[in-house]
Amino acid sequence: MTATAETTTATFAGQPVNTQFIAGQWREGRSEKVNTDTNPFDDSVVA
Numbered sequence: 001m002t003a004t005a006e007t008t009t010a011t012f013a014g015q016p017v018n019t020q021f022i023a024g025q026w027r028e029g030r031s032e033k034v035n036t037d038t039n040p041f042d043d044s045v046v047a
Helices: none
Strands: 019-022 025-028
């Protein structure tokens, strides 16, 4: 079985989802790693 995932760019409050609000500023991560939330029942991508 081959699993594939779609990548989308989403925003929350005008900021990309791949940023974190730290010390009063939106900051991007330094790593290229991405976590994918999957449903354990059917392995579908949740978020």
